[in-house]
Amino acid sequence: MILSAEKKKSRKDHIGLSEAKNQFSIALAGNPNVGKSTIFNALTGLHQHTGNWPGKTVDNAQGDFQYRQKSFIIIDLPGTYSLLAHTVEEQIARDFLCFANPDVTVVVLDATCLERNLNLALQVFEITPKVIVCLNLMDEAQKKDLVIDLPSLEHELGVPVIATSARQGEGLKELREKIYQVATGSLQTRPRQIVYSSDVEEAVRDLLPHVETIANNPLSPRWIALRLLDGDGSFLDSLSNYLSIDRDLSPGWEESKCAH
């Protein structure tokens, strides 16, 4: 469902994103300590945001840059291993990705431990299709003699994969160019979606028609259905908060609740 410009604006205000007109918004997500702020600084030329996320507002983690006559605002999200387990950091990152509708989400992964980091990437893929994977700490991976088959990874994930060593400034030109391409829509992404067991998929199918009736919903109905099946109360609270849905009045909610 398309939001009216006015609704969209007030929601972004609510979440602390002061996005100017015609500006693309770029979210930086990733596990803790993978180099998100280093990438943020390199892209924006800012130096003040080096420490950890304060965990309260996204205002002081915003910066902007110009590229090819376009303007981008970039938001450095708190580091998280997941978007589903409800620490404060996770809720901030999840709410931003769900309700601020960034034009591109860059998921920064530690190239030295992909197995651990890909969990978050797959979760982000369920929320938004406009994702770029940035494999950072490539210099460390090389030191460990790790060889990463980038074309295969890109093919498996369905999104662009850019290798960087942010501290050395390597790969950032390519990252900027991909951000531009995905933001402007000249490059289409098709992130790999997890297929769950047949009973979960069946339950999702049952819920979808109800979820699709939720008004003013910019979110993927599948993502909402999965959270309903999880019984994720924290997400439902955020959803009703941001969408101003009265949970008890909406018929969609009632039936969804019964179904799970």
Place this chain on the structure above:
Amino acid sequence: MKGAGKIDPLADLSPGSVCQIVSLELSGLLRRRILDMGIVPGTIIRCIRRGPSGDPTAYLVRETLIALRNEDATQILVKRLSNGEENV
């Protein structure tokens, strides 16, 4: 090797032993946390050492050291692959 292939709670493993996760008998947020740490059915993990009072216990999971309370590790079922110091 004694005990290999048996299904046991993770908490029963002694330091040095290696096992493969069979199932998580946990629910809700705790289950989510454990899954997010990369502990999913099929994962191979090694018991490293116990805390001073026998709890928590440190495990090596996907090259990361993770501490679990024994209370929680009791609800994770594993297949023993090789035994620790007690049986060596």
